[in-house]
Ligand code: MLT
């Protein structure tokens with residue numbers, strides 16, 4: 001990359017030598033994410049402070065160096081991929097977590113803090129940052145914010161953007177900007193904090209955030225259900241909406257997903273595995289008295305709203321139930337190459353959309369496997385296509401492309417979104433017009449120009465300029 005030498009040498013007086021990596025093997029590990037795209041990284045920078053980030057960005061802007069911000073790199077849309085010789089700016093060393101403010105129920109963290117470490121920290125004060133993802137042990141707060149991550153509790157708490165009261169960001173020009181200063185109410189025009197959240201590192205680099213917290217649920221329970229059909233699943237969800245509790249997760253998976261988790265990860269299910277679909281439902285209650293919940297479960301079973309249903313009786317049971325749902329991604333990854341579609345439709349359209357999607361898949365007579373799972377309760381199913389051993393890589397790719405066209409056409413008919421929670425990155429940008437109008441995209445380009453007129457920050461993500 002032009003000017004790289006001058007850039008790194010100028011940085012030498014601001015960053016220690018351990019903060020600048022140039023060995024290609026070491027660097028490329030920072031240029032990919034869970035999409036496993038091939039990386040090509042010129043250098044990796046590991047700043048220890050916001051001032052260092054500001055220095056890096058202002059120099060990069062001056063010397064026209066392309067920068068890819070990077071967190072835990074667990075993304076599934078290629079938002080953190082550096083494949084064109086860009087410099088990766090990893091925030092991982094900036095992982096400070098401050099004391100919890102118990103009065104305002106907030107905590108200030110740096111971008112590189114691991115999500116699970118933030119959960120553990122807040123738990124000690126009886127508080128919760130309610131964004132919960134299967135990748136929580138590896139993903140970082142900066143990545144969660146940049147992608148406006150979803151996860152398994154959106155049905156109760158919403159997406160990441162609801163749980164932030166302040167951001168510190170650095171622009172490509174090296175300015176440090178504090179957004180919203182932890183105000184619960186701030187009704188003064190455009191909300192730049194919300195604009196940065198979900199912008200996938202294309203507008204500015206998030207260095208710190210104040211996260212909004214809520215009380216930890218007092219009593220939690222986890223059910224596993226098997227159902228005969230999607231219609232039955234929807235009836236169960238509707239019934240649960242009016243149960244003596246709050247639903248905190250209503251997740252589903254197909255029999256194929258269950259069998260793969262059982263086989264590949266040796267996870268055990270405490271209900272039978274002969275039904276076509278399964279539901280993991282988590283609830284929270286304010287009272288210790290389980291009798292109402294047991295009564296509700298009895299009614300569900302008696303009225304044959306499910307094939308089978310079971311309430312976890314111990315924390316081991318609960319862990320095992322979540323292990324089935326959260327192990328799906330890993331079990332699929334070890335099965336073969338995968339194409340992921342993380343789409344959204346209105347919850348009321350889940351049944352017809354999924355029914356049509358499955359029928360379409362069968363009709364196309366493809367020689368690939370379909371794994372269906374995801375977040376039923378908030379209308380975001382995941383279609384995962386997995387290569388069979390006897391299908392060539394080229395054939396797999398062609399077949400996925402064919403399915404993709406049909407899936408997105410179907411999605412358009414249902415008024416859905418091509419990304420519910422994984423973001424656009426470089427994988428979904430060609431489909432963004434299915435979810436956003438041309439006028440919206442024109443405005444996107446103007447916003448990008450206002451922040452980063454030279455197009456140096458996370459180039460090629462969300463849209464091509
Ligand atoms: C999930 O719901 O488990 C995540 O979005 C990851 C995935 O889609 O594989």
Ligand code: ZN
Pocket residue numbers: 151374375382421
């Ligand atoms: Zn998901």
